[in-house]
Amino acid sequence: MATLAEPRADTDEAFREEVRDFLAKNFPPELKGKGNALASVEGPTQEDAQQKAWREAMGEKGWGVPTWPKEYGGGGLSKKQARILQEEMGKAGAYNPIGGMGVMMFGPTLLESGSEEQKREHIPAIAKGEIRWCQGYSEPNAGSDLANLQTFAEDKGDHYLVNGQKTWTSGGQWADKCFAIVRTDKSDKHNGISFMLIDMDSPGVEVRPIQMISGLSPFCETFFTDVKVPKENLVGKEGQGWTIGKRLLQHERTNISGAGGGGRAMGAAMSEVAKKYAEFDANGEIADKVLRDKVADFEIRWQAFLLTARRAVEESKAAGGVSEISSVLKKLGTKLGQERSELAIEIMGLQGLGWEGEGFSESELAGVRAWLFGKAFTIYGGSTEIQNNIIAKRVLGMLDHQ
Numbered sequence: 001m002a003t004l005a006e007p008r009a010d011t012d013e014a015f016r017e018e019v020r021d022f023l024a025k026n027f028p029p030e031l032k033g034k035g036n037a038l039a040s041v042e043g044p045t046q047e048d049a050q051q052k053a054w055r056e057a058m059g060e061k062g063w064g065v066p067t068w069p070k071e072y073g074g075g076g077l078s079k080k081q082a083r084i085l086q087e088e089m090g091k092a093g094a095y096n097p098i099g100g101m102g103v104m105m106f107g108p109t110l111l112e113s114g115s116e117e118q119k120r121e122h123i124p125a126i127a128k129g130e131i132r133w134c135q136g137y138s139e140p141n142a143g144s145d146l147a148n149l150q151t152f153a154e155d156k157g158d159h160y161l162v163n164g165q166k167t168w169t170s171g172g173q174w175a176d177k178c179f180a181i182v183r184t185d186k187s188d189k190h191n192g193i194s195f196m197l198i199d200m201d202s203p204g205v206e207v208r209p210i211q212m213i214s215g216l217s218p219f220c221e222t223f224f225t226d227v228k229v230p231k232e233n234l235v236g237k238e239g240q241g242w243t244i245g246k247r248l249l250q251h252e253r254t255n256i257s258g259a260g261g262g263g264r265a266m267g268a269a270m271s272e273v274a275k276k277y278a279e280f281d282a283n284g285e286i287a288d289k290v291l292r293d294k295v296a297d298f299e300i301r302w303q304a305f306l307l308t309a310r311r312a313v314e315e316s317k318a319a320g321g322v323s324e325i326s327s328v329l330k331k332l333g334t335k336l337g338q339e340r341s342e343l344a345i346e347i348m349g350l351q352g353l354g355w356e357g358e359g360f361s362e363s364e365l366a367g368v369r370a371w372l373f374g375k376a377f378t379i380y381g382g383s384t385e386i387q388n389n390i391i392a393k394r395v396l397g398m399l400d401h402q
């Protein structure tokens with residue numbers, strides 16, 4: 001007998017039809033294969049009219065954040081319906097136009113820890129892809145040892161006065177708002193941390209993009225000098241910032257791993273890359289046996305990871321949300337993401353060596369840049385060594401000295 005948790009098959013089919021119909025009416029085929037303009041790490045891609053219309057159509061439905069509650073602008077879909085949506089979008093070559101840090105990290109955290117007013121104020125704009133958020137966590141002396149952060153928010157009665165510096169703020173120069181962890185009590189390392197929301201156009205916020213050797217500036221130094229932050233921008237209670245901030249990292253890590261469904265695409269399937277660049281024998285197999293082995297080996301491990309990750313994410317959700325398992329997913333998913341890029345470059349041969357100039361297609365140049373950017377997968381969101389520490393302590397239950 002069908003239950004509420006397991007919708008009947010004919011209901012699923014009706015939903016699948018609704019999705020197909022929506023995609024046929026709203027997803028412009030010209031956008032096939034294009035990415036999410038909001039989620040770009042190299043800066044906000046200017047949306048053209050078609051991209052804007054597609055974002056607005058998805059935002060209206062709430063399907064960019066399919067399982068978020070309808071009352072805050074989410075899709076209100078069941079997990080099964082969300083999977084159907086994903087499947088049909090995949091078939092149509094449609095991408096999710098709603099993304100960025102608001103979707104991947106801040107939104108889920110605010111839904112868990114925010115007040116009713118905060119949810120009503122911030123979640124709908126995230127669900128519609130209307131604003132950009134950045135993450136104010138790292139400081140010059142607080143990276144892996146994040147709780148060492150020194151940015152101080154002084155209680156001034158009806159507001160806080162924030163002074164200090166954040167660094168590696170991805171997209172800080174384009175963000176409308178920042179979710180930050182700051183110190184409200186200097187006498188207690190962990191319990192002296194609070195989680196607050198800062199408007200990036202507040203007087204006293206200065207953003208200096210960090211120029212990389214490639215010429216790109218995907219992240220910034222962010223300075224706060226006497227920045228007034230209203231008391232209602234505190235999420236949770238004073239002193240709860242470490243707990244809320246760590247929870248956000250679990251959402252971030254699940255997404256970075258590729259297991260969250262909304263994370264950065266780790267690239268095309270290896271078989272697709274091989275079809276384009278490798279030589280095939282009369283049996284339709286990759287002619288180079290060593291390369292064939294490598295592709296098969298990678299695909300098996302990648303599929304195994306995705307299945308395991310899906311199970312782990314479902315288990316965590318059933319037990320109340322994300323968990324420390326996010327560290328296992330991040331460690332494995334980011335390593336596989338790096339291997340995937342390496343292998344793609346190897347299959348592409350000479351075409352995988354371009355940085356700029358003629359002789360390389362746009363997607364080849366993007367592939368090389370993605371391979372280089374992929375080096376950061378194992379650093380941001382907490383380095384692999386830090387994930388190892390968390391896994392040892394919190395998943396395996398080992399004591400610090402073991």
Ligand SMILES: Cc1cc2nc3c(=O)[nH]c(=O)nc-3n(C[C@H](O)[C@H](O)[C@H](O)COP(=O)(O)OP(=O)(O)OC[C@H]3O[C@@H](n4cnc5c(N)ncnc54)[C@H](O)[C@@H]3O)c2cc1C
Pocket residue numbers: 134135136137138139142143144145167168169170171219376379380381382383384385386389
């Ligand atoms: C592309 C990119 C984007 C980023 N975006 C943001 C952002 O938007 N917002 C933000 O707040 N931060 C951001 N970061 C910062 C990121 O979170 C930090 O770089 C990361 O947490 C590591 O901190 P760190 O750079 O200070 O290195 P450190 O903490 O100095 O670590 C240096 C090395 O020592 C190792 N190490 C340190 N402590 C230990 C330990 N206890 N045990 C074992 N090994 C250890 C680390 O694993 C690492 O290999 C970004 C980083 C990158 C690369």
